[in-house]
Amino acid sequence: MFESAELGHKIDKATYDKEVPVLREALLEAQLDLAKTANFQVVILIGGVDGAGRGETVNLINEWMDPRHIQSHGMGIPSDEELERPIMWRFWRALPPKGKIGIFLGSWYTWDILNRVFNRIKNAELDQSMDRNVRFEKMLNDEGALVIKFWLHLSKDKQEKRLKAMEKNPKTRWRVTERDWIHFKMYDKFRKVAERVMRQTSTAEAPWMIVEGEDERYRSLTVGKVILEAIRKRLDAAELPPHEVHAPPLLPSIDKLHILKTLDLNQKLTKKKYDLDLEKYQGKLNLLTRNPKFKEMTVIAVFEGNDAAGKGGSIRRVTSALDARYYQVIPIAAPTEEERAQPYLWRFWRHIPRKGRVTIFDRSWYGRVLVERVEGYCSNVDWMRAYSEINDFEEQLVRNNTVVLKFWLSISKEEQLRRFEERQKTGFKRFKITDEDWRNREKWEEYETAVCDMVDRTSSEMSPWVLVEANDKNFARIKILKTLCEKIEVALK
Amino acid sequence: MFESAELGHKIDKATYDKEVPVLREALLEAQLDLAKTANFQVVILIGGVDGAGRGETVNLINEWMDPRHIQSHGMGIPSDEELERPIMWRFWRALPPKGKIGIFLGSWYTWDILNRVFNRIKNAELDQSMDRNVRFEKMLNDEGALVIKFWLHLSKDKQEKRLKAMEKNPKTRWRVTERDWIHFKMYDKFRKVAERVMRQTSTAEAPWMIVEGEDERYRSLTVGKVILEAIRKRLDAAELPPHEVHAPPLLPSIDKLHILKTLDLNQKLTKKKYDLDLEKYQGKLNLLTRNPKFKEMTVIAVFEGNDAAGKGGSIRRVTSALDARYYQVIPIAAPTEEERAQPYLWRFWRHIPRKGRVTIFDRSWYGRVLVERVEGYCSNVDWMRAYSEINDFEEQLVRNNTVVLKFWLSISKEEQLRRFEERQKTGFKRFKITDEDWRNREKWEEYETAVCDMVDRTSSEMSPWVLVEANDKNFARIKILKTLCEKIEVALK
Structure with missing residues (x-):
């Protein structure tokens, strides 16, 4: 869930100084069009980790935009007026009208997350509450509102560094409270709860946008651009009925850094070490x-990856360790045809194994958010809702x-070319390479974006994505086998 | 929630014999069109109280329809195959493909309802599970399926009578098991849990259809007609995108009996008794x-009713008992204009009082499912989702x-006419009667249907509708005051 927000995203000063004036002008213009047409309101939530720049972000948006059409609400301790009414009353009274933007620093998520972290409620109660949030946001969307939810994230290391840095600086020292350090000690718990919350409340109509909070320039530009694109897209879709889903769009990372780029694809294993490890x-x-x-x-292993990344070979190395009666x-x-007549996931459900079995999917239900998304085989709404499904x-x-x-078996574009060409030269491998493979290759970047979104939105402690550096087949196969062993070992305990 | 399903609905034999052949032909035709176009599948759930005729209903649908395009699934104790997989697997494998109809006797609700009734799970866990059901059905709807959920209901008396009658008859004796009697003893708990489940899972896309189960002819004709209308409506809407909501339509009761008709509107109170009671x-x-x-x-009292039913007068009798500082x-x-720029419920949220106050709404948020529905001021989807909102x-x-x-203050059509005419004659009351009142009167039956649906879908133990017989103003006023006192008294304990 938080993979992409722990990469150390950065925007240099020159780029920032160049881009900000353009962005601000575009934001002001979008705001003006929004106020003029007044077809919908924009509800922006800013949540996240302490020290990830939530307050600064709210200030910045206020600075960048026309204050006449924007309202910020710092939702701290409820007033006595608020305490005497249902907890949602304070948010209802602060909702922006159509044509305006409302920013919520602290939201209908804040208290329940904290209550769960400090064990004041259980998971079941957290889930009940999150379900209410989903219903509330669905209602907002059905009533026409655009809901944009930001989660500003910091890795544990970076949160610590940031808190310490702020404490050292006399100008910011006052902003670090004891509560911040108490929260920091609870970081792992907090992260776990946040992950559960994101998984349950990232809907097609109001997905969470997780943004790395460390670099101020990166964070500010990202938030600004997401808001801009979301408003623009909605303005353009104004003729759609309000209960149609038109969620904020998912944008590729603005500094072009993404999880796949951080992989060291050239990790190798010698033949000798490989044989031993195998x-x-x-x-x-x-x-x-x-x-x-x-x-x-039960074990279910999903294999996805670039074309020619070596899925088949890896799968064979796994299955040859298994009893043929117990895997598939x-x-x-x-x-x-039969599968097309059923809901999308039906063709995977039918292969769910009994206990004591291993089932390996060579490609999977992730086709929906990869090839179907990139090739436009299904609508935006369809692949957006697929994440939660x-x-x-x-x-x-x-x-x-x-x-x-x-x-996810990852190879470089060059390695793929080498393998394609090799396959075409080798008679018995020629069948493995088709025109479609070459066409997919042309959309390399679009696939990368789709893969990153997929990992961000479907990887969790519960069912993680394992990114496998696969330029060297030996390295990839051992990493896969080793990971499988580790996870099964934990589950058997 | 179950008000309309405890009225003693009945269809006489002659009507039944006349209507069934027509219905069967229409059902077969609809089934054929469904199979031909194969644009969507139909998923029918038959749930409800023991002895309300669930099994018979499934048999009947099977008898009436073309067996090649329909499949029934009696979902009893899971098989060992099923127990080794996630519980939803058994339903996924039984889903009908597009063009077909699948009937589920026992569904993804059955076990959780029983588990809650027998205290094996808590409310929070029930809610979690119901949330999963809502997500599952949303997915089915998004994938194009038509989901029709029937709940066959019997009042406690009638359930007992029916079980006893079945026991007496040698032909049906075998069908009454000890389990049935154990369940009967839990009737009140069962009803309470069922109500909670209906409230949470009656969505705009898959609302529960509650049908009184006692009279076989009424039950059969109702179920058949709802299925027919739902399939027809969806076939006609085939050009809509699949993620558009087109739920099964709400039909008025087929025997023309409804809760408003069962009220004895002529109940009266003498002037003397009224003065004392007041x-x-x-x-x-x-x-x-x-x-x-x-x-x-806090107390929130909502007053709705026919035009000229005497809301204002009743409200004044309440407020004159209250301290002016603490009610509104x-x-x-x-x-x-300000309210129109906000989500529908905003204008009611703003009036939610602090603790220790009474707020009386003279008309209310129910306008959405009454006047806005009948007059077409909002779309079908909008008022359908309003029930759950x-x-x-x-x-x-x-x-x-x-x-x-x-x-709900209920007067007869004749009494309304009398009051309208009287108002027109009396100078200072003339302003109270407008052209709109006369227009509304022409839609009397449509309003009645809307009121019945409203009560069925929003009355619960938690926040009940109180139907007030209001032909006699004195009677109405005392009933209101008395009910208010009773409920506040309970709440103060």
Whole structure:
């Protein structure tokens, strides 16, 4: 969930100074058009980790935009007036009217997240409350409002660094309170709760936008651009009925940095080390799946990756460690006629194994947010809602004692070219390369964006994405086997 | 929630014999068109009270329709195959493909309702599970499926009678099991849980259809007609995008019997008794609101009713018992410009009182599902979703220690005419009668249908509708005052 927001995004001063005036002008113009047409209101939530710049962001938006059409609400301790009414009353009274923008620093999420972190409520109560939030935001959307939810994130290290830096600086020292340090000690718990909240409340109509908070320039530009694009898109879609979903669009990272770029694809394993490790982990995997307790669990492994990234070879290295009676490999191609007559996830549900089995999906339900998104095989709304449908699906698997592991096999564009050309030269491999592969290659960047969004929106502690550096096939195969062993081992405990 | 399904609906044999052949032909035709176009599938859930005829209904639908395009699934104890997978797997594998109809006897609701009734889970867990059901059905709808949920209901008396009758008859004796009697003993708990479930899972896209189960002919014809109308409507809307909501339509009761008709509108109170009771209950109300504990609670009373039913007069009888500093009467007219720029419920939220206060709404948020529905001021989708938005709204009030009472003042069409004419004759009352009142009167039956749907979909133990027989003003006023006193008294305990 937070992978992309821990990469160390940065925007240099020159770029910032160049881009800000353009952005501000565009924002003002969008704001003016919004006020003129007054078809909808914009509700912006700024949440996130302490020290990630929530307050600064609100100040900045206020500075950049026309104050006549924007209102900020710092939702701190409720007043006595507010305490005597249902908790949502304070938000209702602060809602912006059509044509205006309302910014909420602290929102209908804040208290429940804190209550859960400090164990004042349980998960079930948190879920009830989050369900109410989803219903509330659905109502806002049905009534025409544009809801943009930002979550400013900092990794644990960076939060600590930032708090310390602020404490050192006499100008900012006053802003670090004891509460901040108490919260910092709860970082891991906080992150876990936040992840649960994001997973449940990132809907097609109001998805969370997770933004790395460390670099002020990056954070400010990102928030500004997301707001701009979301308002623009909605203004352009003004003729749609209000209950149509037109969520804020997902934008690629503004500094062009993304999780795939941070991978060191050239990690290698020597033939000798590979042979040793292969034997070791295949043996281990075999042993684990013969553990009596394994009969009470299930493993589902998903393989996705660039074309020619070596999914097939990796899968064979896994299956050759398993008892043929207890595993199945499901290759996912275009849906059959029978499958097309069913809801999208039906063709995956039918392959969910019994206990004590391993099922490997060679491509999977993620096709919806990868190829179908990029190629336009389904509508925007369809792939946007797919993230939560997939999260719901995998949550059911996990609750049923299933280890869900998702491998993304990543190779560089050059390595792919080398493999394509090699395949075309080698007779028996020629069938593996099609025109479609070459066409996909032309959309390399679009696929990268889709992959990053996929990881950000569907990777969780519960069912994580494992990014596999696959330029070296040996390295990739061992990483996969090793990860599988580790996760199964934990689950067996 | 169950008001309309406890009226003793009945269809006589002659009507039944005349209507069934027509209905069957129409159903077969609709089924054929569905199979031909194969644009969507139909998912029908049959749930409800034991002995309300769930099994018979499934059998009948099967008998009436073309068996090639329909599949029934009796979802009893899960098989071992099913137990080893997530609980939803059994439903996924049984989903009908596009063009077909699938009937589920026992559904994704059954087990959670029973688990709650037998205290194996708590409300919070029930809510979590219901939230998953709502998400699942939303997905089905987004994927194009038509979901029709029937709840066959019997009042407690009738359930007992029916079970006993079945036991007496040697042909049906075998069908009454010990489990049925155990469930009967839990009737009140079961009803309460069912109400909670209906309230949370009756969405705009998949509302529950509550049908009285006692009379077989009424039950069968109603279910058949709802299915027919729902499929027809969806076939006609085939050009709409699948994620547009086109729920099964709400039909007026087929035997023309409805809750308003069961009221004895001519109940009267003599002037003498009225004067005594007025003093008694006004005094009591005054005392109750001066109870120190009253400072911790809130009362919200909603007054709706036919034109000229006497809302204003009744309200004055209430307020004259109250301390002017602590109550407010909010007359609801057309929304102001400021209000129109906000989500629908905003203009009611702004009047939510602090603790220790009474707020009376003279007309209310129910305008959405009454005048706005009947006059077409908002779309079908808008008033359909309003039921759950209103339930969510009132639930928040109740959780905040508010007594929410909703009075529907009911007069006969003749009495209304008499009052209209009298008003026109009396100079100072003439302003009270407008052309609009006469126009509304022409839509008497449509308003009746809307009122019945409103009561069925928003009345609950938590925030009940109180139907007030108002042909006699004295009777109405005392009933209102008395009910107010009773509910506040309970809340103060």
